[in-house]
Amino acid sequence: MKKISRASHLLIILSCMLALGCSKKAPEASAEAAATEPTPAATAPAPTPTANKVEPIEVEPTAEQREQEKKKALMDYAKMEDQYLNDTKAQWASSGKASSTFGDEGSSGASPYNMATNVKGGVDGKSWTNGHQDIGFDWLEVNYDKPVSATEVRIVFDDGKGVESVNKIELQSVDGKWNTVWEGISDQKADKRGNRTWFVRSFEKTAYKVKSVKVTIANNLERGYKEIDAVQLVGE
Numbered sequence: 001m002k003k004i005s006r007a008s009h010l011l012i013i014l015s016c017m018l019a020l021g022c023s024k025k026a027p028e029a030s031a032e033a034a035a036t037e038p039t040p041a042a043t044a045p046a047p048t049p050t051a052n053k054v055e056p057i058e059v060e061p062t063a064e065q066r067e068q069e070k071k072k073a074l075m076d077y078a079k080m081e082d083q084y085l086n087d088t089k090a091q092w093a094s095s096g097k098a099s100s101t102f103g104d105e106g107s108s109g110a111s112p113y114n115m116a117t118n119v120k121g122g123v124d125g126k127s128w129t130n131g132h133q134d135i136g137f138d139w140l141e142v143n144y145d146k147p148v149s150a151t152e153v154r155i156v157f158d159d160g161k162g163v164e165s166v167n168k169i170e171l172q173s174v175d176g177k178w179n180t181v182w183e184g185i186s187d188q189k190a191d192k193r194g195n196r197t198w199f200v201r202s203f204e205k206t207a208y209k210v211k212s213v214k215v216t217i218a219n220n221l222e223r224g225y226k227e228i229d230a231v232q233l234v235g236e
């Protein structure tokens, strides 16, 4: 019995040693396996020689080419504006009023030259000029003869003056309710291609019929007086 137990004891020690040996060898084996695995560097394609690479030569445009580019930009503007002006789904305001007018705080009051009534009708070079350069907010409200389900509003700024200050566009339904269709910080810059800058905002077609549009401007966003010539309402 003693022999057997000694033998089994030996067996246990042996198997333990074997297990240890195996477990000790295991990392070595995996290290060997790792060593035989190809390294990414070895398989990476050899860098192509740069000596033979042909660099594109940048050619300065000639004065004539620059002039052509300028003409093309003017033509693009002409086409854009022509589309707006002849848009059969667009109508011009029939009347307008505003929160302030240039000169209205003076003793003689605002000149007709700057009044909100100048936004009535199409683009004609006569504009509403607001009364503040950098303080507070101003608004312009315009009315339309034919109420429509609206999809877009286009505000025409004379020389782009004030286009960066547009802050909100609201539409009034025929039952008198005001709805904000856009509010934010204007990303529009003065359009240098033409004498007018069109501030255009599209939105989902309104379920209600629109009769008036109110444009709010944040005076401090673009310092100086703002000039709006006309406001188009698009819809049917």
Ligand SMILES: [Ca+2]
Binding pocket: 118, 119, 120, 121, 122, 123, 124, 125, 126, 127, 228, 229, 230
């Ligand atoms: Ca006008």
